[in-house]
Amino acid sequence: QVTLKESGPVLVKPTETLTLTCTVSGFSLSNARMGVSWIRQPPGKALEWLAHIFSNDEKSYSTFLRSRLTISEDTSKSQVVLTMTYMDPVDTATYYCARIPPGRGYSTDYWGQGTLVTVSS
């Protein structure tokens, strides 16, 4: 059974750094061309892709947020970590991680439940 679960702080202060962890089970991050995306959704707004990482350590970041994001993975722990620096109230959103299976055109077939992060002093 494939699952992904996001974890991290529910509240961060402006200018702080956010660190989110996606713990996966039911598949291996080491599988060829397996990837994980981070996507966020501000309350009442649309989905926004942030970054993805693949098993060969290939990474890509949203152009708009590139300077603030870092994505990494620890295959031994089955975890993908996203850090976002200089958090601002506009970054308040539900953050999701999702699996990118190989050969499916960068679609995401399994999503975590999401974690709501509020940025406020």
Added chain:
Amino acid sequence: SYVLTQPPSVSVAPGETASLTCGGNKIGGKPVHWYQQKPGQAPVLVMYYDSARPSGIPERFSGSNSGHTATLSISWVEAVDEADYYCQVWDSTSDHVVFGGGTKLTVL
């Protein structure tokens, strides 16, 4: 950057067919994926590679993609189909994933 355009809302009566569009420059040349999101839930993949249905998605869902418009069609619409629907592509030029702004499907 690549832009996907979706109408904010579509309304249909039960039993009718809903056609949800996703516009993009030469989108017909890109695989398009569709997600359904109900309030308070994570998105669910309902169509990938334009017209392929993941396991468990009803045959009432179908997809097409040509020219500058991709379409997700839901036939025999039911109340349970009421949700937000997002289209998504991967832009190979930038290696970026792009989502449309979403369409709220209302079942009258």
